[in-house]
Amino acid sequence: KRTKDCYIRRIVYILGSDRFLISLSYFFSAFPGSRSAFSIALNNNSAMVSYGPFSSDSIIKYKHVFINLGDGYNVETGIFTVPRSGVYSLSVTVYSSARVTLSNCVTLQVNGENVAEAIERSGQDLEDSTSVVVAVQLNAGDQLSARLLQGCSLSDDINHYNTFTGFLVTLGVCVFAQGCLGGPRTDPITSRVAFSFSLFSDENFKCYGPFSEMNKIVIYKNAFLNLGGAYNMNTGVFTVPFSGVYSLAVTIFSDAGSPGNMLAACANLQVNNKVMARAKEFNTNDQEDSATIVVAMHLKVGDMVTVTLSSGCYLCDESYYNTFSGFLLYVTE
Structure with a gap:
């Protein structure tokens, strides 16, 4: 009860302050239900295994889970379904060790549309890696995936060279002055x-x-x-x-x-x-x-x-x- 009273007093205080919006965001972020984070790797094999190349672009199904807070990532489909609207930090690292010429190339997609790409194509390099990091405004229900391009391949083992990570940075918060009572609106503060x-x-x-x-x-x-x-x-x-x-x-x-x-x-x-x-x-x-x-x-x-x-x-x-x-x-x- 004491904790609940403290939260109530905090809300009453911030309602009267000009920092209401930012305080409200921190308030809601304190609850476990508002948290969302995932970090996954391609596999956990003891020996190096190649993934691809395939005859067409395909969603990468990362099988080793470091964290899946909120259960937004599905290991069977390779898709992260956004549980709540907000700004997310997303990062992809790709690696390949082909022993011959290599081509490791992955696109980061939201609802099937390219957001960013991590590309390493070379005629002479036998081993390479690259990463990309972006921040994106996402809506609840959006589907996020890393897609391996046609003809490209990845290599990985227990060292987890290929990773895909995302986490919620800022919640979309209903702004009362914009008519929450008439229907929630999740504009970023x-x-x-x-x-x-x-x-x-x-x-x-x-x-x-x-x-x-x-x-x-x-x-x-x-x-x-x-x-x-x-x-x-x-x-x-x-x-x-x-x-x-x-x-x-x-x-x-x-x-x-x-x-x-x-x-x-x-x-x-x-x-x-x-x-x-x-x-x-x-x-x-x-x-x-x-x-x-x-x-x-x-x-x-x-x-x-x-x-x-x-x-x-x-x-x-x-x-x-x-x-x-x-x-x-x-x-x-």
Whole structure:
């Protein structure tokens, strides 16, 4: 009873405050029923096993479960059914060890539509891996899957090189001023922050860079999500709207055109023009390559977060391979 009374007093307090929406979100997130997270691997075999290639695109059925909080993932179908609306963080890592030429390529799909891709095709590389991380606004009932493209293959064993992970970051919350009593409406609250972008807005192959100047800002043009509107698609700058701890992820990808060509995919994650982390792939043999960095950082209101290219680096893309994502984990002030 004491715990229940504390919750009631908390609700009464926040109803009279200008931080009502964000407090309400934290309140509901405290209940187990509002939690949703899954993390799975391809298999748990003692020996390396290949998955694919297949004659057509197919949903990957990950069989080893690390966590399935909320039971949204179905190991028989390979589909995660979204239990409640909100912003979700999603990540896929693919790996293959072919001992011959390899092609590991996976698309992340929502309701059959591509959201992001993790691709490594090479004429000379015998082993490769890549990852992609995005934040996406999903609705209850949406179906999420990782799909292996035709002709591609994965390799895995008890080391769990191939993984698929997702978790609910922000609940969709009914905003009373917008008519909950007339029917629940799950608009995301304005005091939450999440963004996820890819480099280009179409699927025509093109390159960004190289440039002669140092630290050229990468301007991502295709928005998966821009909750709070803090990422500027004209400048490429994410301006921090609330002080707190943020998760930030950058995936870079480039295609050299043919095996043996020089590959120079490299980018910097910067805060207020200071380099905080780097992702790079310099290679003279591999036709395609990718790298991902994920960091958690304490940022303050007004901080400016960017992804930049060093001189001579470039990113080539045709289908959402290069991504930049971030979301607020905890407000600190």
